[in-house]
Amino acid sequence: MTCDLSVKFNYLDFKNPVVAASGTFGFGEEYSRIYDVGILGGICTKGLTLEPKEGNNGIRLWETPMGVLNSIGMENPGIEAFIKNELPKMKKWDTRIIANIGGAAEEEYILASEMLNNADLDMIELNISCPNVREGCMAFGMKEKSAGELVEKIKHTSRHPVIVKLTPNAENIVRVAEACEAAGADGISLINTVKAMAVDIKERKAVFENIYAGLSGPAIKPIALRMVHEVCKAVSIPVIGIGGIMNWKDAMEFIMAGAHLIQIGTANFVNPEAGKKIVSGMKDYMEKEGIKNLDEIRGII
C-alpha cells in the first residue's frame, strides 16, 4: 500500500506532519550534518526578535523528572542577520520554513513581521508564549484580548500565513485560540513550555536567575495532549500539536487528538535523529494499519 503522509495545512502542503520545534533545532544547520533535514515536513527557526538578543544569564537548562526546564531568554541574532546569514542556508533544504518571532512590545512584533515580508518563508509562527523573557511575549498569550489584538495587527502587516503559538499558562487557552481564529490566524500551534521552577537546596536558591523557567519534554505530554484536544474541538483552523513528542506513537496520539502537524522539541536533544525516526515510524505504522491518509484518523477522539 502507498501511504500519503502529506498534510494540507490551509492552502499550504506539508510533505509530512513532522516539524522541528522552535529553539530546539537552531536554524537546522547542526542537525543537517546528522541527517538530511529536508525529509522533515518543516523547520521552525529559533525565536527571532527585531534586534539581536544575548539571552539570559546563569544556568539556562536543568533536567527534571522526564522533563527539561529552560531559560534561554530568546538569544538570537535578530531578524536582519537571520535573513542575511541563516535563511539562504535553510532554503537549500526541501522543507517548509517557519520563522518564529517574539517581542517585548506590539511594535516589535509588527516591525519584525514587516521585515520578514520580503523573505522567502512559508509561514510565521507568532510566539506569544515564551515564559523566559521579563517583558512581553507570553504576556500577550495570557488573555484572549491581548492575543487577538496582536494577531489582528500582524495579519494586516504580514504577507505570510500566520500561525499563533499558544502558552499553556494562558488563563483559558481555548478562548485564546478562539480569539486568534477570530482575528484571522491561519493556524494555531501549542503548547509552548509550562512555567515552572527548580530549587537548588544546596545553594538554598532558585536554579534560574529569573526564578521561573519553561518546562518541556515527556513530563508535559499528557497536559499538551489535553490542550491540543480541547483547542481542536473549539477552532476550525488547523492546529500544530507540540509537547513531549518523543516518537511516532506520541505523534499519532496528537494526530488522533486532532492535530494537523506536530512539532518535536526536546526529543531532538535526546536523540538528534528523532525527527527522521518519527517520519519513518509514522510511515511504517500507517502501512501496517492500512491508513492511506492521516485524515482518516485525525481527530478521531
Next chain:
Amino acid sequence: MTCDLSVKFNYLDFKNPVVAASGTFGFGEEYSRIYDVGILGGICTKGLTLEPKEGNNGIRLWETPMGVLNSIGMENPGIEAFIKNELPKMKKWDTRIIANIGGAAEEEYILASEMLNNADLDMIELNISCPNVREGCMAFGMKEKSAGELVEKIKHTSRHPVIVKLTPNAENIVRVAEACEAAGADGISLINTVKAMAVDIKERKAVFENIYAGLSGPAIKPIALRMVHEVCKAVSIPVIGIGGIMNWKDAMEFIMAGAHLIQIGTANFVNPEAGKKIVSGMKDYMEKEGIKNLDEIRGII
C-alpha cells in the same frame, strides 16, 4: 543538636510538616499496617462527598512519563459513613486529621461541612480542584469569584479551620488564592492534579471514559513548585505544598519555596513507606545542616 520539625499552621501545631495527600492514603488504615502512621504530621482523608459515590467507570489509572493520570471520580463512602466507620479508627493515631470534602454544588459543600461540625477533626480541606467529576468541584476553583464565595459560606458554617485546595487549572491561581484568603480561609493547599489526557493509539480512543484525567507525580513537581512559590509570595495565610514530592529533598524544595506543610500523594504508591522516610530524611538533613527550625529556611527563595 536537637532539631524541631514541628510547624505552627495558624493556631494548629503539626509535629512535622509531612501530611498524606487526599485520595492516595485512603483513611490511613492500609498504610497503618506498613508503618506507624502516627509519625506523620497529618493525614488528609479520601475526598468525601455528602452522599456515597461510586466513582468513574473504565480505566482509572494510567502511567505517563514520571507521572500518573487518575480518574477515580471521588469514589467514597459519604460523610456519614466516614464519621461512623473511618474517623474512630483514625483517632487512634497521634496525628492531625484533615477531612477533604468535595461536591457538585454549593449546597452539598455546605451540608457536608455542617455534618462534620460535630466530628473530632483538626481541619477541613475544601477540595475545589478535582478534575475528575463532571459537575462542580474544580469548577469552583477555576475563578476567584466562585472560589471566594464558596469559601465565605463554608467559613460561616464550619467550626473547623478551613484550608482550600487549589487547582493548577485555575485561570489565575494566585488570584484564586488571594480571593480565598480574603474570604477567610485559614490556609491554602496546592496543587491538585493537572487536567491532562492519554490516548490509546491501538484502540484509537481516549484511555479514560471522561477523556480528561488528573496528572500527578514527579512530572508535575516543577509546575507545582512554581505555583507554590507564587502563592506564598501573594498570601499571608500558611500554604501546604503538594505535587510530585517523592523524597525529603523535594520536600525541602517546597519549604524553601515558602510552604508551611507538604503533602505526599503519588509517592505513597511508589513506596508505601514514603511518608516515614520523608520525615526521617528531613530530620537528618536539618541535623546535618544545623537547621533548628524550618522557619530558618522557609520561603528563603
Next chain:
Amino acid sequence: MALITDNKKIGNGIYLLEVEGRFKGSPGQFYMIQVAETYPLLSRPISIFELTGNKLKFLYRIAGEGTRLLSEKKGGECIGLRGPYGNGYPSVKGKIAVVGGGMGAAPLYETCKRLKEHPDITAVDLYLGFSEEIILKNEWEKVCSSFFYDIGGMITKHVDVADYDAVLACGPDIMMKKLTETGKKHGKKVYVSIESRMGCGIGACLSCSCKTANGNKKVCKDGPVFLGVEIYDL
C-alpha cells in the same frame, strides 16, 4: 529489595524470573514488582508462579515498558518486591478444573501444586489455552492429575464444567465469562482472577475499583479472585 537469581526467556516475549529470599504467599496472590528505583514510577502486579523454600518465581510477558525493562534485568541485580497482596484462590474440595488462557496460566502453577497435595482434593484437571506456543510444556503435567492444552483455539470448549465441583480460572474476560455462565447453569462455583491497573496495590487509592454484584470492590485487596457471578452476572 530482592536478589534476582535467574531471569530467563522461555518463550516469545515470555520470561521466568526467580528471586531469592524468604517469601510468603498463597496461590492467586501477587507481588508488586518495582523494576527500577526511579523509572518507571509504579510497581507492576505479577502473580506468584511458584514459591518453594527460599525461591519465588514469576512468569511474565513483555506487555509494555515496565515488563520490557524487567526482562533486561540479569541474575545478581536487584528489584523491589512488595507483597504478597490480594486474596488468592479460596479453598475448594473434590474434583477441580483449573483453567487458564494466555498469561493467565501464571498463577495456576502454584495453585495446582497446592491443590494436588491437598487431602480434600480428588482430582486437579488443568486446561491451558495459548495463542501461539505452549510454554513450560513439561512442567504443567507434574502439578495436576490431567493436563490438556490448546493452541490458537477456545480452551473453554474442552472444559466440561458440569463434571467438576469447582472451577478456578485466570485468563481473558471472554474465557472467564463463558466459564461463569456455564458454571451458573450447572450450579458450579467458578472463581475468576481479574486484572486492573493499580496504584497502591494495598486498597487505599481506589484505582483498581471494580463494580461487582455486591457493590464496588478493590481488585488489589478484595480480589484479584472473585466468584465469577459477582463480576460477570451484572
Next chain:
Amino acid sequence: MALITDNKKIGNGIYLLEVEGRFKGSPGQFYMIQVAETYPLLSRPISIFELTGNKLKFLYRIAGEGTRLLSEKKGGECIGLRGPYGNGYPSVKGKIAVVGGGMGAAPLYETCKRLKEHPDITAVDLYLGFSEEIILKNEWEKVCSSFFYDIGGMITKHVDVADYDAVLACGPDIMMKKLTETGKKHGKKVYVSIESRMGCGIGACLSCSCKTANGNKKVCKDGPVFLGVEIYDL
C-alpha cells in the same frame, strides 16, 4: 550504542569506563553519554580520557542521578554515545604546563599523551590537584615529562606560569581564573576547558551559551576550550 567492556571504581565515587568500537576524537573533546534509553532524558557530556585502537575510556565522578546510574552499568551492557563534540585543546609548541583540578583531570590524560609524542613539544609538566585522594597515581607519570600532585591544597601555587610557553587547564573556575591572571601578567597563553549544562550538545539550543570577550559562544561547539582571557577577563 556502544558496548561497555569495563566500568570500574577507582576512587571514592570515581569510575573508569571503557567502551569498545572505532571512535574518533582529540584531547579536550567530549562525548554525550546516554545512560539509558528512556530515563534520564538528557545525555551527559563526558570528556575523552583515553583513546587507543578500538577502546575509548572515560573517567567520571558520581555527581548526580545520571552518573550514578552510569556507575551501575556493567561490562556487557550498552550505552548511547554521540561525539566527539567540541573543539578540544589547540596545538601548542614548546614547554607546556598541563594543570587539572579534581575531575578536571579527566581530559588531561589523552592531552598529555599526545603532547608528549609531538615533535614541537619540548616538555609536558603535569600538575594535578585533588581534594581527597589521588586517583590513577601510577598512570599520570607515564604520559608527561614531570608530574606534580597535591591533595587538599591549591595546585596553582606550584605552577610557575612564566616558565612555560602555554598552559592547558581544566578544573574549578577559581583555579582557571588564577592561571589566566598569571598568564596574562607574563604574556602566556592559558587555555581553559569550561563546563556548562547542555541540551543538544551540537550547537543548536543555546543552553550552554557563555558570555565571552568576543560575544556569546557555545560551550558545546565553540568550546569547551577557550582562551582564559576570553572567559575570565571580562
